[in-house]
Amino acid sequence: MMIFLETKSVGDIKLGDLIQLRRMKGLFAHWAVYVGDGDVIHLAPPPSKMELCSVIASSSGVTTISGEEIDMWLFGSIKVRRDKLTVVAKGSAIVVNNECDSDPGMTPFPGEIIVKRAESKLGTNDYNLLTWNCEHFATWCRYGKAVCKQLPFGQGLSNVAYLVKSPGIEVIPPWTLPDDIVVKAMAFSSRLRQDLKSLDEGQPIKFTADLNEGKVYSNHTGTFTAPLDGLYRLSFSVAHRNPGKPISVYLKINDIENVGATTDKAAPGLCSQASNHAVVKMMAGDTAQVVISNHEAEDIAAAGFTSFSGFLLQNN
Incomplete structure (x- = not known):
């Protein structure tokens, strides 16, 4: 057993x-x-x-x-x-x-x-x-x-x-x-539950976890904290409804920018979405957030379009 x-x-x-x-x-x-x-x-x-x-x-x-x-x-x-x-x-x-x-x-x-x-x-x-x-x-x-x-x-x-x-x-x-x-495996899956009218540059998106094995994700801060030394796969997506300008976000590991994603301008009445993922080596206690990288993000769409998830690939 x-x-x-x-x-x-x-x-x-x-x-x-x-x-x-x-x-x-x-x-x-x-x-x-x-x-x-x-x-x-x-x-x-x-x-x-x-x-x-x-x-x-x-x-x-x-x-x-x-x-x-x-x-x-x-x-x-x-x-x-x-x-x-x-x-x-x-x-x-x-x-x-x-x-x-x-x-x-x-x-x-x-x-x-x-x-x-x-x-x-x-x-x-x-x-x-x-x-x-x-x-x-x-x-x-x-x-x-x-x-x-x-x-x-x-x-x-x-x-x-x-x-x-x-x-x-x-x-x-x-x-x-x-x-x-x-x-035991570690995994989390979170999504934006309500549309955000605006979010300033450098601010993390605060998702709400649907799955949070090991209690590794904080809804309050929008932060994933690695429980173990190891390799992790982290994925994120962002969507918006503003036809005027795109949205740029990036995955921040501790205080370092990792990979980013930028949407197109949204067509009237539609959403524009961008996504990315990374396999990263993290130490126990390291953190990850999805952060706004342009001056101001407007009309960030929820409804399952904006999300953040991850899981442990290998424990070192």
Whole structure:
């Protein structure tokens, strides 16, 4: 059975959700409990030492013990601590993974209770690789039972898990996942719902989305935001009813003009339409808009003639 992972934002993470982070190129995973305000509570050394240990582990070819065990040998500083999720992630992939919710006897506590359980252990240092590691701690907080499946990162995921997008955060490359797990497709399709009498030069057209998989398009700003690093196909069209002059628009990627389109002068009682498309390489957080490029656009036609759409071709 194929497993499709959605991509959501940090704001979608709920209190008490378990966070899974990629470590040592996916050899193992680090686990933490989300406690709100962008913070996690986890069993770990300080973030600065965590990074150093990962470098030592990678350079020494260690593959039979976890990075946490190396941390313990070198520093003896592992304890339950509260840190910013983005600091703990250090650019690695972030997955919200409450995989044990469906296991028999593993009913999660309410989010507020999970947070209180995590906070009750702050400062404690009872680390043990086999009986009380980061995954044991996280599952104890959420379920009241300390469980560790000891699976490499990316394995054991289900449809309840999802990726978290955030500027600077790596999205899991498809080749690091098992063959039956893929990143869920991203796509949006939007159109102008009402005619626009005029729009100034440099202003984006604010379309309304009919399809918005991954919540990547904003009706309020007319902006598509790339959730992942990858190749995207973006298409747009514009139409107008003004017989006096044409309309020119262009696709703006971040602050850079990409491809454009210019209509003919409209015949009386008819619309004149122009369209274009582009395949572009975008990084997570990059934006795209359809922007007016001539001095003033008049009588922009809706009725399905003016639209903006796109989808992910390939995740890098």
